[in-house]
Amino acid sequence: MSVRRLADESVQPASFAFSKENATWAKATIKKYPKGREQSAVIPLMMRAQEQEGWVTRAAIETIADMLGMPYIRALEVATFYTQFMLKPVGTRAHVQVCGTTPCMLRGSEALMDVCKRKINKNPLETNESGTLSWEEVECQGACVNAPMVVIFKDTYEDLSPTQLEYIIDRFEAGKGSDVTPGPQIDRIYSAPEGGLTTLLEETAKPKRPAAPKTVDTPVKKAAPTAPKPAETEKPSLEDKNRPAAVAKPEQPDDLKLISGVGPKLEATLNELGIYTYEQIAKWTKKEIDWVDGYLKFRGRIERDEWLKQAKALAKGGEAEYIKVFGKKPR
Numbered sequence: 001m002s003v004r005r006l007a008d009e010s011v012q013p014a015s016f017a018f019s020k021e022n023a024t025w026a027k028a029t030i031k032k033y034p035k036g037r038e039q040s041a042v043i044p045l046m047m048r049a050q051e052q053e054g055w056v057t058r059a060a061i062e063t064i065a066d067m068l069g070m071p072y073i074r075a076l077e078v079a080t081f082y083t084q085f086m087l088k089p090v091g092t093r094a095h096v097q098v099c100g101t102t103p104c105m106l107r108g109s110e111a112l113m114d115v116c117k118r119k120i121n122k123n124p125l126e127t128n129e130s131g132t133l134s135w136e137e138v139e140c141q142g143a144c145v146n147a148p149m150v151v152i153f154k155d156t157y158e159d160l161s162p163t164q165l166e167y168i169i170d171r172f173e174a175g176k177g178s179d180v181t182p183g184p185q186i187d188r189i190y191s192a193p194e195g196g197l198t199t200l201l202e203e204t205a206k207p208k209r210p211a212a213p214k215t216v217d218t219p220v221k222k223a224a225p226t227a228p229k230p231a232e233t234e235k236p237s238l239e240d241k242n243r244p245a246a247v248a249k250p251e252q253p254d255d256l257k258l259i260s261g262v263g264p265k266l267e268a269t270l271n272e273l274g275i276y277t278y279e280q281i282a283k284w285t286k287k288e289i290d291w292v293d294g295y296l297k298f299r300g301r302i303e304r305d306e307w308l309k310q311a312k313a314l315a316k317g318g319e320a321e322y323i324k325v326f327g328k329k330p331r
């Protein structure tokens with residue numbers, strides 16, 4: 001993790017003032033705390049300053065310290081401690097914070113950082129050419145159970161593969177970050193087991209994934225209107241004509257877990273649907289992909305993770321062909 005220091009004086013503005021609207025909000029926020037404890041408002045005020053300016057400037061830290069009657073060093077300690085505060089200008093569309101702590105590292109955060117280096121900038125905390133994107137490594141963000149993960153603004157994106165992170169970065173770069181639902185990017189509700197419930201199966205009420213919580217207060221950017229997400233649409237019926245044809249279990253079913261994005265639970269679900277071979281998956285039509293995607297509530301993951309391309313390579317020549325096509329071993 002990088003050392004957290006204030007940005008160079010050459011980029012620091014001479015002064016800071018809250019906008020009229022934010023100044024009114026700041027006054028009301030300070031009033032929420034008991035007399036003598038106003039300093040507790042330092043984090044919300046600093047966050048609001050960041051939302052206004054895009055990062056936390058020295059002038060903002062000092063102005064907020066003055067507003068709360070606290071020494072500059074105390075406010076500076078807060079700003080430099082929490083990685084939620086950006087101490088220098090970052091990408092205007094997304095600043096990707098990749099967790100590099102042990103659980104995330106063991107589950108592939110280095111591959112996520114490689115994506116950031118390739119798509120954004122080889123150096124952390126430096127923007128891409130257009131100034132729209134930047135990235136950095138941060139310490140544990142408290143979502144270890146869904147490792148590996150990244151934070152973008154106030155949202156977390158979890159259970160990521162490099163392909164998924166590339167997709168997310170592309171959406172933010174296109175100004176359409178709100179198309180991506182924060183949270184787990186696999187078939188999992190919050191931190192529940194991947195692929196659905198494994199206990200209390202006699203319960204009839206199915207957990208529904210609620211809409212993402214609204215961000216606190218006014219967000220910096222106005223969210224683009226979002227299309228209804230496939231995850232929120234009804235699960236397609238097993239009788240649907242677009243359901244891929246099932247086959248009887250062969251003597252030696254293929255190891256579907258070699259397809260990146262398919263774990264043991266998902267493999268079992270596919271098997272329940274009569275899908276046992278790479279050949280079957282490789283031949284899915286667009287309508288069949290959409291059916292499986294909807295059935296598994298995948299929100300486009302089959303195409304993003306290139307299941308068909310992976311299955312085609314595995315069907316054609318096993319691991320050797322996979323390595324030829326993807327330049328790496330299947331997982």
Ligand code: FES
Pocket residue numbers: 099100101102103104105139140141142143144145147148149
């Ligand atoms: S280790 Fe990455 S979120 Fe905790």
